[in-house]
Amino acid sequence: MGMLSLPGFLSCGKKKDFSLSNEKDAHASGSDENLERGNWSNKADYLLSMVGYAVGLGNVWRFPYLTYQNGGGAFLIPYTLMLALAGLPLFFMECSLGQFASLGPISVWRILPLFQGVGITMVIISTFVAIYYNVIIAYALYYLFASFQKVLPWSDCFSWADEFCSKTRLVSDCNATLDGEIIHANYSFITNNNLTCINGTINYKPVQFPSEQYWNKVALQRSSGLGETGNIVWYLALCLLLSWIIVGAVLFKGIKSSGKVVYFTALFPYVILLILLVRGATLEGALDGIEYYIGRQSNITKLMEAEVWKDAATQIFYSLSVAWGGLVALSSYNKFHNNCYSDAIVVCVTNCVTSIFAGFAIFSVLGHMAFVSERPVSEVVDSGFDLAFVAYPEALSKLPVSPLWSFLFFFMLLLLGLDSQFATIETLTTTIQDIYPEVMKKLRIPLTLAVCILLFCLGLTCVTQAGIYWVNLIDHFCAGWGILIAAVLEIIGIIYIYGGNRFIKDIEMMIGKKSCLFWLWWRMCWFFITPALLMAILIWSLVTFSPPSYGSVFYPAWGTAVGWCMIIFCVIWIPIIAILKIVKAEGNICQRIASCCRPAANWGPYLECHRGERYSHVVDTKKAKEHEIPTVCAFVY
Secondary structure: OOOOOOOOOOEOOEOOOOOOOOOOOOOOOOOOOOOOOOOOOOHHHHHHHHHHHHOOHHHHHOHHHHHHHOOHHHHHHHHHHHHHHHHHHHHHHHHHHHHHHOOOOOHHHHHOHHHHHHHHHHHHHHHHHHHHHHHHHHHHHHHHHHOOOOOOOOOOOOOOOOOOEOOOOOEEEEEEEEOOEEEEEEHHHHHHOOOOEOOOOOEEOOOEOHHHHHHHHHHOOOOOOOOOOOOEOHHHHHHHHHHHHHHHHHOOOOHHHHHHHHHHHOOHHHHHHHHHHHHHHOOOOHHHHHHHHHOOOOOHHHHHOHHHHHHHHHHHHHHOOOOOOHHHHHHOOOOOOOOHHHHHHHHHHHHHHHHHHHHHHHHHHHHHHHHHHOOOHHHOOOOOHHHHHHHHHHHHHOOOOHHHHHHHHHHHHHHHHHHHHHHHHHHHHHHHHHHOHHHHOOOHHHHHHHHHHHHHHHHHHHHEOOHHHHHHHHHHHOOOHHHHHHHHHHHHHHHHHHHHHHHHHHHHHHHOOOOHHHHHHHHHHHHHHHHHHHHHHHHHHHHOOOOOEEOOEEOOHHHHHHHHHHHHHHHOHHHHHHHHHHHHOOOOHHHHHHHHOOOOOOOOOOOHHHOOOOOOOOOOHHHHHHOOOOOOOOOOO
């Protein structure tokens, strides 16, 4: 771009004295390559943090349910294809982007200033998700503490239960044969006359199992709907406070502290899953549950249904946490020549294998529950909150030494949630630090503390008696279309505007020159397949939109309107920032748009020694201003 090279740029491992503070960020240590921002202490810290971020609650409570619902083992075919065609290409792209520029999800859009609003959208959505995700962690904490009792409080219908609570199904009426004629009568008449119900004619009374009533009446104190806010549930508020204290304590030194904690939070859930699988496999009825999961004979005909492919693509997309900004933020602390290609492969494969593995652990126990309660497996299998806090706890309560198994399960949920939350908050603090580097590197601990306090206060709405409705509403809207829109624009901007071949050359500066054959697959995905799949998922999601509901409770019209307002607030920054960029540029409208579609003057590797000839022209925005060198479309970095 013909810009002058100025003295005093950062060199590898040290800084020069050109108007730069000698203060180091809390991320940085003397052994770091980048003393200004810091680096991961070692490769394992990064990989475990990425695995912890990608592997979350959805691997345990959503994937197994989708598998059994969509043809059992046959579902693994579209799931694997979607991993290769959509998940992995986006994952590799974001890891490469963050590592190349060593910047967070907003500042990294120096690559394409017109699209910087995409980064803001990612960060705002991550903020919404961080609010309700810690509420789910608070639920797990509450059940974890409730497990420290000799008898689990949801194992029977205790004083909090109503007349509909029952541990077994109660027969209401059925058909029977009396004097050669088939009659329909209530069950008390059938038993009083020593008659036998005809198979297939039995109707059961509407009852609720103890775990369901405990979840609604005790844990949540759930109100009748979104409009009935009620009081703050004090013990959930305390659990929420504790969860934020844990997050803040782990992140007080940024990646230097969180990188060590993830050795436990990312690895120990696998130990618990293995224990639950071994215990589940030894239970009566476990085989029935596993057959429901993968199927003795998988239903291949399900692959002819578009819904199955849509579910596979959606699960891969959300499970890998692409387009949330977290992958860019975590990868920005890598050393420049780290092999981000192999990292992407390892993390993606680990995530998918974990989902499959978790399915066996979950369904073996649910199969036993079906056996004990004399119900078909399909009646005890559920997804989301009902699986984690109703169906599975109900199954665990029927095991010998049930408090132990309950403790292990909810401790696993706690760890799965925490390491995902660590990465999400790190994304927010990294974003703020990159915008105000000189100020925030001195205030790393106060910044983390302020973010945690603010999000705790915002999350108090979600621990009222209507809290579960707010959690479900935010999840329904913010974790849906906003992410899809951001992902579509991200890949279009980088591949079609910045240039896919140009981006590949940037990656080769980090991992070395690769053959054309190596890049053939990635070019096919980035240029054609992945954008088409993302657009198809986005359009399908909009066409099949249904108003949010929680169980049998439908949201009022104003609740749905609030959901739309949240998603509009997330994505409105994309056109707003684009307009601001164009207004600040020079020339006529075409020239302004064209200039904002070019990388900013300070786009390139963070350290001077990594820039080479391709980026020898790069200047820092601050220094360019001091030397009165014009930059195009400079906004906030």
